[in-house]
């Protein structure tokens with residue numbers, strides 16, 4: 310009996326030892342696979358993601374580098390000043406008979422007001438490969454400095470339209486100086502450049518204002534083609550289009566505003582102008598110091 314009992318106990322000890330060893334192995338091996346291996350995987354994944362982000366970053370940094378020279382060429386490409394503005398009609402004329410005179414000038418007054426409208430206008434101008442003068446007011450710039458920068462950064466041209474949009478005709482010289490200079494200064498602060506075009510609010514000026522504008526190195530202009538988008542009865546897109554198209558001629562200096570119905574009309578209007586055979590003159594192609602030869 311003792312022998313049998315001994316054998317049973319011995320067998321039990323063997324089984325127990327085997328079980329313990331197994332369980333230890335079981336405990337160890339899963340822990341190896343579940344903790345260590347995923348860590349390696351994570352590291353690998355991180356490596357992969359790092360590679361990917363580096364590649365994407367490289368792509369991102371490479372693209373502007375590729376684009377930059379093209380943009381620089383576009384900016385630095387000298388714009389031939391083939392045009393001048395008639396001081397009588399405010400039409401844009403060619404210096405030379407050989408230059409195509411079928412051009413019009415686009416201008417937008419009284420902004421910058423609102424990002425959504427402005428962005429739509431800028432997109433439409435880009436679509437038609439057109440440059441325009443945005444005649445801005447100082448008090449609007451003060452409210453929306455980022456929108457002024459947006460106009461500038463999108464490659465459009467900024468003009469001075471006085472600080473307060475008041476009728477300058479009967480104002481004192483001091484007041485005129487302030488209304489003109491303060492806009493020059495705020496635009497220069499924000500963009501690094503002073504405007505070289507001036508349009509008086511309501512088209513109303515006097516001798517002193519003209520002199521002051523010239524001293525500031527700016528071209529004084531009103532307009533020759535009013536969209537009348539400021540007149541209540543034309544405040545719908547078709548009305549704006551009909552007014553501009555009905556008055557359109559070679560050299561038209563077109564006055565529009567940052568207004569909802571004008572924004573709505575703009576794409577169709579620009580297409581209609583192009584269909585009539587006109588191009589949009591780059592304002593920088595207007596020689597602001599041009600003196601008509603006397604002969």
Ligand SMILES: [Zn+2]
Nearest residue numbers: 418419510511
């Ligand atoms: Zn105005």
